[in-house]
Amino acid sequence: MEPAADSAIAETPLALRGVHAELGGRPVLRGIDLTVGPGEVVALLGANGSGKSTAVRAAVGQVPVTGGELALFGTPVRRFRDWRRVGYVPQRSTAAGGVPATVREVVSAGRLARRRLRPLGRADRAAVDRALELVGLADRSGDPVEALSGGQHQRVLIARALAGEPELLIMDEPLAGVDLASQRILADTLRSQLAQGVSTLVVLHELGPLEPLITRSVSLSAGLVEATNACHPHELETGIL
Ligand SMILES: Nc1ncnc2c1ncn2[C@@H]1O[C@H](COP(=O)(O)OP(=O)(O)OP(=O)(O)O)[C@@H](O)[C@H]1O
Numbered sequence: 013m014e015p016a017a018d019s020a021i022a023e024t025p026l027a028l029r030g031v032h033a034e035l036g037g038r039p040v041l042r043g044i045d046l047t048v049g050p051g052e053v054v055a056l057l058g059a060n061g062s063g064k065s066t067a068v069r070a071a072v073g074q075v076p077v078t079g080g081e082l083a084l085f086g087t088p089v090r091r092f093r094d095w096r097r098v099g100y101v102p103q104r105s106t107a108a109g110g111v112p113a114t115v116r117e118v119v120s121a122g123r124l125a126r127r128r129l130r131p132l133g134r135a136d137r138a139a140v141d142r143a144l145e146l147v148g149l150a151d152r153s154g155d156p157v158e159a160l161s162g163g164q165h166q167r168v169l170i171a172r173a174l175a176g177e178p179e180l181l182i183m184d185e186p187l188a189g190v191d192l193a194s195q196r197i198l199a200d201t202l203r204s205q206l207a208q209g210v211s212t213l214v215v216l217h218e219l220g221p222l223e224p225l226i227t228r229s230v231s232l233s234a235g236l237v238e239a240t241n242a243c244h245p246h247e248l249e250t251g252i253l
Pocket residue numbers: 035036038040058059060061062063064065066067
């Protein structure tokens with residue numbers, strides 16, 4: 013194989029080929045093809061239960077792949093260890109998991125894959141500060157996460173993912189329950205990440221303020237890809253929603 017082709021494959025942040033996955037013994041993904049190329053923002057769309065969350069959870073190694081191939085940066089997910097290259101924002105949940113924690117503590121957890129067992133250093137603290145600034149929560153960093161609204165909570169989860177300075181950002185419904193002002197902050201945040209070359213896979217029900225940033229949309233139906241649309245800013249067909 014040509015070296016150029018080799019490096020092109022290695023640089024593909026996320027590639028799913030004919031991916032199958034099961035939950036509770038039932039097939040949920042039934043042969044998904046999905047690629048997130050360098051610098052792309054791919055929106056994953058589809059009805060409730062179509063398999064969007066399962067696809068992203070497979071991509072971050074939380075759901076085993078039972079067939080096909082899933083690779084991160086050219087490495088099969090089962091062998092992938094370089095998780096600091098990936099930022100994951102799970103579907104809305106409690107950021108602190110019931111444990112009292114401040115906004116800064118939760119966001120600092122995003123540095124874990126980089127720090128390993130070392131204490132938080134100056135570069136870690138600077139990255140946490142930048143992430144808090146990006147999502148507009150710098151002034152709330154000392155507050156307990158329990159004291160935040162749902163939309164602010166969601167921004168904490170995004171800041172936690174950004175604090176790790178990922179090359180691939182995977183977000184599961186980051187706009188769910190978030191008001192328009194917060195959605196715009198998220199759009200600005202994503203725009204700044206794109207400018208730095210971060211690739212993104214984002215599960216959405218409505219494109220909202222993210223619409224101009226999306227380069228491609230992939231629509232799932234009953235565990236299969238129903239449609240793929242190359243999007244140019246402002247040209248996405250809203251009909252696919
Ligand atoms: N733990 C589980 N055990 C068994 N089935 C599950 C489990 N989690 C999800 N499922 C099923 O898998 C299918 C896909 O679920 P998934 O959460 O991936 O859908 P989704 O497209 O993200 O939906 P939504 O838009 O509602 O978030 C659904 O039919 C769901 O009922």
